[in-house]
Amino acid sequence: MALADLHTKIDLQNSSQLSYVSTRLSYNHRISLRPLPQPHNSRICCSVTSKEVQAPVTVNTEEPKKKPDCYGIFCLTYDLMAGEETKSWKKLINIAISGAAGMISNHLLFKLASGEVFGPDQPIALKLLGSERSFEALEGVAMELEDSLFPLLREVSIGIDAYEVFQDADWALLIGAKPRGPGMERADLLDINGQIFAEQGKALNAVASRNVKVIVVGNPCNTNALICLKNAPDIPAKNFHALTRLDENRAKCQLALKAGVFYDKVSNVTIWGNHSTTQVPDFLNAKINGIPVKEVIKDTKWLEEEFTEMVQKRGGVLIKKWGRSSAASTAVSVVDAIRSLVTPTPEGDWISSGVYTAGNPYGIAEDIVFSMPCRSKGDGDYELVKDVIIDDYLRSRIKMTEAELLAEKRCVAHLTGEVRIKFPSSRILQLTL
């Protein structure tokens, strides 16, 4: 059941929540809603049995909105309509980036600013979110952006408060998260990063554009995206993406290598499920030169075992070789992901993105964020691709990654606002507040 429907039901049942909920649903007249600080849970609750946990509470603190600090040259005001070259440009868009002082952002920001993502007539504002610890580095990034003289980059602001930085964001690229180091467990990441994405979801809900598109890159990105969207009930859940484009790109490259063709000949590659080692790179629906991969690569053992493992483990191999995670190619894949939403998907092809499963046609569990094949008309929105084949092998793999995501979801129930009540009959009733 979608969140909005439930709100309505709660309204009818519980009049004491009425003013709070109606404020949350007020799309046009927004008030900065800032939750009271909550103590950080040092341990996450991963029990599958019931446990009453506190749902996220959004409280209107009625603090005045504060703009993040503009930086240097970008504090100038100007009228783009006044310039001969700039008056044909589109309206400025606001792009918020978390983890802006990190390595992925350090690649991504300069790509965004250069115009290669949104095109040569799209001026942009970059809103950089960092931490207190990284604030000086954030200033360094802003200085380097100044020194790069990008004509399309018209505003840069920096801040450490998501409620300020996400103000009117048209895009939110959520990169900031503790990165996965060598040997680090996924559960550790869930614990560390979940709180951050709950907070950022609330901030987006309070201050971002109602049509903001959110791409979550910080790992574990599927579950972080779920936490984020659950904490932003006024923004359509469909607007939230978890980045699996790097996995798709890697899968294309490995299929091309095996087939002895260049990577531009590979299409229709889906990454199913979680951006983790359970991800399922789909060779059943993929094509090489328009021909099904299985007709081109006859080595089924390679496809079922080595290929999948190669894609799943590519990140780890790179960390070993390079000594750090793959910032540059991750940034490239974020660019690819954005471009795929703002330009029409080529005829007959599709792209992979981790999106909300509500109403999916594949029988995947509802109410998680799962990578699936998508097509876009280039309007920022997407639709799920219907004409895909799912055989027993693929189904079994999808089930495994689905199970992982459901387990992750249970681990972060305290952050998504799910309260489970165990009845004596051990039937579980699940309420979404």
Added chain:
Amino acid sequence: MALADLHTKIDLQNSSQLSYVSTRLSYNHRISLRPLPQPHNSRICCSVTSKEVQAPVTVNTEEPKKKPDCYGIFCLTYDLMAGEETKSWKKLINIAISGAAGMISNHLLFKLASGEVFGPDQPIALKLLGSERSFEALEGVAMELEDSLFPLLREVSIGIDAYEVFQDADWALLIGAKPRGPGMERADLLDINGQIFAEQGKALNAVASRNVKVIVVGNPCNTNALICLKNAPDIPAKNFHALTRLDENRAKCQLALKAGVFYDKVSNVTIWGNHSTTQVPDFLNAKINGIPVKEVIKDTKWLEEEFTEMVQKRGGVLIKKWGRSSAASTAVSVVDAIRSLVTPTPEGDWISSGVYTAGNPYGIAEDIVFSMPCRSKGDGDYELVKDVIIDDYLRSRIKMTEAELLAEKRCVAHLTGEVRIKFPSSRILQLTL
């Protein structure tokens, strides 16, 4: 006196050198010329009095040419003329990059591969030069390039031998050098990096395209470029550049900030001289909205003192803020520098580049690499701008940076092949071998 002229003279005077020199001058039928390894000078000779030092010797070892290792997907051969989309593309160009595993390259390579530098119809081959120590990181970079699926990137090869990697290079972007850390003296860099650039000059001379364009980024870049061109006598000295574009960009930004205009309104900014703290950002010839800067910014004290210092020290400030040197904006400025050679310079404007001073119209000492105002027709070549004003203030600053470069040149005499013989009359005769 140019090197080529001297070779001819030596030929006539010394027949024992004839076969060696004529091989060096054979443009069309090239043989891989590899010098015998020379002991590394642990201390540099910086005496201005005479000292006989060994000139660089190029010896034909007649080793077979070896191609650097192609990487993964890029080992495939393909016929670009066979594809519907690719048959209208230009001929593949070879771009060699030294220090390819470093941070500047990590930004630059992905910009080159994306097509934003050479355009959407220019396929490229990237030839990555690293060191034995960085070889695994180099593989990591190649893997990330694979995973980025850039359609225009058709070849990637990696190697640690400049004689292999520079083979047929159309562009050589020489980034690799020990970077200047906080508090490091410029003299330390001269010592450490000079040998590298002498060797790379020899390698370019032996195997690169006769029309290769070389951009030296590794510091001290002016003197490194001088060393490099002196060791590549068969390549026109005019083809060597030392990067001062980042300084130009920084100067534009600071002028814009002071004038309260956006940086796209600032033009005709020259950086004169050395890419060091003696560099001279020229506000005399610079314009804001087409008006001389001095008519827009009346604060002469700021222009003469603060502005110059701000530009000169920007790099140091950034190192402090950011904890490392400014890789991203340096890469952007390399892109700017290349673009300025392959696209016509906008009417009335110019760009700064550290180029060989032979025949310069400004009265700057001959036979050094000095940043000066250049214009290009977009053919890869450039001409020096003649209509610039030089007043007493500017002249005195230019003299200071010239003096620094002449001193640097003396310090690397053992690497440029200059032998000084002190006569009893203390008249100094300078021979260029």
